[in-house]
Amino acid sequence: MTDGPSYGFDTLQIHAGARPDPATGARQTPIYQTTAYVFRDADHAAALFNLQEVGYIYSRLTNPTVAVLQERIATLEGGAGAVCCSSGHAAQLMALFPLMAPGRNVVVSTRLYGGTVTQFSQTIKRFGWNAKFVDFDDLDAVKAAIDDDTRAIFGEAIANPGGYIMDVRAVADIADDAGIPLIIDNTTATPYLHRPIEHGATLVVHSTTKYLTGNGTVTGGCVVDSGKFDWAASDKFPSLSEPEPAYHGLKFAETFGPLAYTFHGIAIGLRDLGMTMNPQAAHYTLMGIETLSLRMERHVENAQKIAKWLEDDPRVDFVTYAGLESSPYYHRVKDVCPKGAGALFTFAVKGGYDACLKLVDSLEIFSHVANLGDTRSLIIHSASTTHRQLTPEQQEAAGAAPNVVRVSIGTEDVNDLIADLDRALSAATA
Structure with missing residues (x-):
């Protein structure tokens, strides 16, 4: 150019x-x-x-x-x-x-x-x-x-x-x-x-x-x-x-x-x-990269809807997505990333460690992989995988406590993703 x-x-x-x-x-x-x-x-x-x-x-x-x-x-x-x-x-x-x-x-x-x-x-x-x-x-x-x-x-x-x-x-x-x-x-x-x-x-x-x-x-x-x-x-x-x-x-x-x-x-x-x-x-x-802006818009749009749905679900203790008004980082979104808070966050499942493991095993659309940023929606239990080598104190500080899972929200139909999470949460917290 x-x-x-x-x-x-x-x-x-x-x-x-x-x-x-x-x-x-x-x-x-x-x-x-x-x-x-x-x-x-x-x-x-x-x-x-x-x-x-x-x-x-x-x-x-x-x-x-x-x-x-x-x-x-x-x-x-x-x-x-x-x-x-x-x-x-x-x-x-x-x-x-x-x-x-x-x-x-x-x-x-x-x-x-x-x-x-x-x-x-x-x-x-x-x-x-x-x-x-x-x-x-x-x-x-x-x-x-x-x-x-x-x-x-x-x-x-x-x-x-x-x-x-x-x-x-x-x-x-x-x-x-x-x-x-x-x-x-x-x-x-x-x-x-x-x-x-x-x-x-x-x-x-x-x-x-x-x-x-x-x-x-x-x-x-x-x-x-x-x-x-x-x-x-x-x-x-x-x-x-x-x-x-x-x-x-x-x-x-x-x-x-x-x-x-x-x-x-x-x-x-x-x-x-x-x-x-x-x-x-x-x-x-x-x-x-040729489609980066298009993908990020959908990633953020889906993440916002799913985070809000999870926050309102009684089977979930908390959601860390900064795009939610309840987040202590919500006030930074406007200045740091005005186009959206990204598509990566964690949420805590009632039932703790074992419920998290059952959740990831019960999903169909979400892929259980050690990656993020894919067009596909991804999930992982960080405490037992990516953050496994850390001490409990380091896990807590990093936001990877045993009772939370990390999700990378993809670009699929958001209603399908919510339905997938709904079925898996029912199985994990039964």
Whole structure:
């Protein structure tokens, strides 16, 4: 697309980053299923390897199909650039990699996907990194958790599993005062419902596996850089501000300016960590994004109706959907995600743990899977699956207590979904 008019979201989700194939005129982005790319000559090869010229070398680093997806997601998020990788978990490590070092820490929300809690509380310790878990509704606690070794703050815009909405702007202000980046996982919200960069976030991560692809076919992740953080303003981020030995002393912040973080993610992150997205996955995700706004509208519409129905059902103790007036997060919906509170939430079943298990086994339309963001409606009992490795206290803090199930509301006929839940609740609470 040209740099002319400012296009709307519905146009950008179809066209951003894509151009007719110059060799064939193909209108849909081709799947460039290749490992390597031929150099024009020796000087061209040297320029590419020296980061003096942008181009394709090897598909662990860059691929034309993946490049279109990167540009499209960056455009939809309002970022300067993006790096796609093999999964959402890979994206989280990619996001932290340029920022952290042994002995450094990241302040993270207690309300995170269970796998993220495990990654941050256990796995990153093997790199010598640490995570401090804080309730992000307590802004004073967030401030108090930051110390001289803190290098980032991490939270989810709409938290998985409970659908809790984060006050992104308030936490971004804290990050700015501390001179560190705020990283927002925008998987559950998508840029259609919420654009974290507009609320002060520095970096945005996605599991593209979920709503962006929307059809449950491929895994993937993405890190979007706002391009607005000054990495050279302090000595906290030497990977970006100091000379890089692998590139003859090149300084990423000095050389690439607003794209410093993005180029580091490719030239160092993908080069050395190798968490590459394959072009087939990028192709599926590009096709999914073309209908993102249409799907999200139906997801939200269905979720709102089902959450209200569940809240009024005597077999249900409570519902966490932020789109309900009873939710303590209802007041944030207008500012954080004015197009809707998403389609992911939990509800508590009377009868506790055993009733939850019977519920998921009694459903017909809802699929019992460890995924979300599909066109199909999905359900899972987090305490016995995705959050099983956590302590009871961590489960409670994350919104995955033993008596709740998580639902990802799809785009089916809402009356069919309600009837399915009605039958299963009768079986579970009989």
